Amino acid sequence: MTLLEVTNVTKKFGGVTAIDEVSFRAEAGRVLALIGPNGAGKSTMFNVISGNYAPTSGTLRFDDRDVTGANSVAMSRLGVSRTFQKIRLFKALSVMDNVVIGAQSSAPVAPWRFFFGGGAVRAAAAETRKHALEMLDLVGLGDVGDVRADTLSYGQQRMLEIARALATKPRLLLIDEPAAGLNQAEADGLVRRLRLIRDQGITLMLVEHNMDLVMDIAEDIVVMNFGKKIAQGAPREIQENPDVIRAYLGEEAMA
Amino acid sequence: MFSSLARQQWVRSSLPVLVAAVVIMTAPSLVTGSFWQRVIILALFNVVLAMSLNLVIGYTGLLALGHGAFLGIGAYTSAVLTTTYEWAFWAAFFVAGITAAACGLLLAVITLRLRGHYLAIATLGFAVIVYQVLMNWIDVTRGPLGIPGIPTPPNIPLGNGTELDFGLPAAHIYLAGAFAIVCYVLIRRIVNSPMGDALRAVREDEISAKSLGIRTFAWKCFAFTVAAFAAGLTGSLYAGYMGILEPSAFVLTVSFTLLAMVIVGGAGTLVGPVIGALVLTIVPEALREVGPEYRMILYGLALTLVVLFFPQGLVGIGAALRSRFRSSSRSKPDEPPSDSTGTGFAKEVPVDAS
Numbered sequence: 001m002t003l004l005e006v007t008n009v010t011k012k013f014g015g016v017t018a019i020d021e022v023s024f025r026a027e028a029g030r031v032l033a034l035i036g037p038n039g040a041g042k043s044t045m046f047n048v049i050s051g052n053y054a055p056t057s058g059t060l061r062f063d064d065r066d067v068t069g070a071n072s073v074a075m076s077r078l079g080v081s082r083t084f085q086k087i088r089l090f091k092a093l094s095v096m097d098n099v100v101i102g103a104q105s106s107a108p109v110a111p112w113r114f115f116f117g118g119g120a121v122r123a124a125a126a127e128t129r130k131h132a133l134e135m136l137d138l139v140g141l142g143d144v145g146d147v148r149a150d151t152l153s154y155g156q157q158r159m160l161e162i163a164r165a166l167a168t169k170p171r172l173l174l175i176d177e178p179a180a181g182l183n184q185a186e187a188d189g190l191v192r193r194l195r196l197i198r199d200q201g202i203t204l205m206l207v208e209h210n211m212d213l214v215m216d217i218a219e220d221i222v223v224m225n226f227g228k229k230i231a232q233g234a235p236r237e238i239q240e241n242p243d244v245i246r247a248y249l250g251e252e253a254m255a
Numbered sequence: 256m257f258s259s260l261a262r263q264q265w266v267r268s269s270l271p272v273l274v275a276a277v278v279i280m281t282a283p284s285l286v287t288g289s290f291w292q293r294v295i296i297l298a299l300f301n302v303v304l305a306m307s308l309n310l311v312i313g314y315t316g317l318l319a320l321g322h323g324a325f326l327g328i329g330a331y332t333s334a335v336l337t338t339t340y341e342w343a344f345w346a347a348f349f350v351a352g353i354t355a356a357a358c359g360l361l362l363a364v365i366t367l368r369l370r371g372h373y374l375a376i377a378t379l380g381f382a383v384i385v386y387q388v389l390m391n392w393i394d395v396t397r398g399p400l401g402i403p404g405i406p407t408p409p410n411i412p413l414g415n416g417t418e419l420d421f422g423l424p425a426a427h428i429y430l431a432g433a434f435a436i437v438c439y440v441l442i443r444r445i446v447n448s449p450m451g452d453a454l455r456a457v458r459e460d461e462i463s464a465k466s467l468g469i470r471t472f473a474w475k476c477f478a479f480t481v482a483a484f485a486a487g488l489t490g491s492l493y494a495g496y497m498g499i500l501e502p503s504a505f506v507l508t509v510s511f512t513l514l515a516m517v518i519v520g521g522a523g524t525l526v527g528p529v530i531g532a533l534v535l536t537i538v539p540e541a542l543r544e545v546g547p548e549y550r551m552i553l554y555g556l557a558l559t560l561v562v563l564f565f566p567q568g569l570v571g572i573g574a575a576l577r578s579r580f581r582s583s584s585r586s587k588p589d590e591p592p593s594d595s596t597g598t599g600f601a602k603e604v605p606v607d608a609s
Binding site: 050052071072073076077081082084088089090091092093097100101102104105106107111112114115117125128164165168 | 444445448449450452453455456459460462463464465466467468469470471
């Protein structure tokens with residue numbers, strides 16, 4: 001089943017075309033990696049899918065619905081969650097609160113009802129905290145819930161962003177460069193945890209430069225260069241695709 | 256029935272309220288001079304104003320400078336309704352709150368696309384406009400002449416044959432005190448719930464908040480409207496206490512003083528603005544005894560020193576002392592600081608695009 005369908009999407013900033021007529025599909029329950037050299041338009045594509053940018057032209061369908069031009073709040077509520085290339089945590093709040101805020105958006109009780117209290121509201125609050133703690137455990141931060149988010153190490157902050165995004169109970173999770181700044185041990189842990197997330201039935205899309213990681217975890221790969229899609233396929237096909245090798249490694253690699 | 260944790264929480268949430276209630280009940284008999292009774296009443300009004308402004312500045316991270324304008328709108332709405340139109344005080348009280356809230360919502364919708372300095376300037380402009388309207392809309396406000404003869408709230412029968420007589424300052428202390436406590440409890444309900452989390456999320460990172468499904472614009476409007484509502488109600492009580500209103504009571508300095516109360520007390524904390532309002536209302540009056548020529552210099556100096564050395568505000572001093580005491584008595588890691596970010600102002604950062 002196709003969860004996300006991107007059709008002929010173009011995004012221009014003034015005269016610059018960041019994405020040029022790109023189409024691809026993300027199949028439900030699989031891991032899709034979006035790769036390409038710096039400036040290829042990968043993060044812009046994430047920003048379009050997550051509703052941070054509206055596409056200049058083209059259409060987006062999510063779960064068989066036309067979501068072209070929906071904003072980030074709407075996309076989050078439809079089940080698309082994301083992390084950011086440059087970490088954007090709620091720095092001054094505790095680790096737990098970061099995730100709780102994510103979990104509240106998927107809670108069945110609207111925030112204003114907490115003003116009046118009551119049993120249903122208390123139960124919902126307890127459920128939200130329990131869910132948040134599960135997400136923290138899933139990314140290995142279960143025992144540091146009380147510290148301020150900005151006191152975590154860089155790798156932990158990346159994992160916290162993933163936990164916060166997961167807490168919204170997304171169906172599609174966009175992860176932007178999760179391995180950036182991680183050491184090898186942390187990157188190995190990341191792969192293991194991304195698999196756990198995928199095994200929960202959450203469709204993953206990641207932008208990542210660490211090719212070992214991409215080839216390890218991705219089931220489908222879309223390659224972009226200068227805003228255009230230049231290839232799509234399974235990891236092995238991509239590794240052998242001459243266009244990709246040229247774009248990615250430069251002309252000399254072809255020699 | 257109660258677990259010990261639940262009892263502990265109940266004590267923690269009720270104790271400050273009970274202490275405040277006792278202090279307010281006994282204040283008129285402890286402080287008998289009319290000058291200091293007046294200071295107490297004004298301090299209690301400032302407590303509500305600072306608490307409500309803190310909702311916008313401390314929790315939502317929006318640098319809004321026009322809070323005094325909502326006080327003025329509420330005060331004048333109430334004064335005009337009770338004098339020119341001879342409304343009952345309590346009807347005018349609620350309409351004053353609603354009018355201020357409506358103005359707050361309008362200002363929010365117009366200006367909340369702005370952040371940081373730009374929002375500050377826009378809200379400052381609003382305060383200037385309100386002041387000019389009060390000065391120049393002579394038909395309604397009588398301009399610089401002011402509105403005299405504003406009735407006090409009607410006396411409240413106490414059941415045992417006596418009544419709360421608003422001809423006396425004590426009644427105003429009780430009323431302002433009760434109002435401040437109610438506002439404190441309601442604001443606490445907001446900030447200690449997912450509503451408060453949503454506001455903090457807006458303050459910390461708006462783009463992240465949106466990506467988690469939080470309607471940031473609606474929450475900013477909410478904070479503005481609630482704060483303006485509280486300020487408008489305060490304005491009505493202020494008019495009922497003063498008996499006469501002049502536009503000069505709502506100059507820009509009022510808004511800046513309220514801002515100082517929030518920052519000095521501790522933005523983004525519950526008790527910070529309460530402490531800030533009490534200290535910054537009472538200390539300048541106490542300094543009158545030192546000598547009028549040095550009073551404002553000392554006051555300004557104190558403000559500068561607090562902001563310089565305790566950017567978390569006066570509550571930050573308490574937290575720092577407590578954690579030092581704790582770490583020396585038993586070596587336990589410091590608790591995370593309460594949810595204050597110091598200044599609390601979110602920075603405008605574009606979505607990363609590469």
